[in-house]
Amino acid sequence: MAFRLSCKEASKLISEGMDRRLSLAERITLRLHVGICDACTRFTSQVGFLRRALKTFPGPDDPDRR
């Protein structure tokens, strides 16, 4: 893995980090990239939000609509 990540590589790692434990090297290179990249910072919080949204699905109760 390259020391410097592109957003393309970083976003893939961010996603995989939600499904498997990243290696130490992966975590370090990812942190270096995300630390200076607004787009990947937003991407990280947005895929985290997707996870919360699916956990909340199907959302607010229409109080027991029959």
Place this chain on the structure above:
Amino acid sequence: MSPESSAPTPLELERHRPYLLRFALLQLRDRTAAEDAVQDALLAAIQGASRFAGQSSVRTWLVGILKHKIIDSIRKTAREQPVERLDGDGAEDLDAFFAGDGHFADAPVEWASPERSLEERRFFEALERCLQALPRNTASAFTMRELMGLETEEICKELGISTSNCWVMLYRARMGLRACLERTWFLSGPAGGR
């Protein structure tokens, strides 16, 4: 049996059918299969109502039963029509999200108070539409992970694909969903105009 009694009555269970159906439909994308899974879950719940421990809500308990029925349904479908490998192979289609130098073609923008969206029914309708727009197996892997809460290993096994394919499918799903929600909800949807 009084409503306070810990074992829910069939009528009480039945009330949750629309909710359960929406859950099953999101995963299975097939109305008949979803209705069957919900029916099986409700029957199992009625038969096992005395086993309801009362520690969670009836709905949470029902969803737990439904998840098993949904997985049964996924297995049955997988036996009858194995997953096409193509859908999970490679990540070439993801190139469209990026410029040649590896930067985002359209960089993610700030979302206005996303947590508030979780209180809006229309947000979840937008989410359903965006999931529908994904390739079938991609959406299925994603909802198995995030809706059903399965581990990647289980998802790969159920879909009969390799672990790395599984990761690519989940990545593709997140990229697609993120972009779709940004476009249809956070930027142009009701979220923007609230």
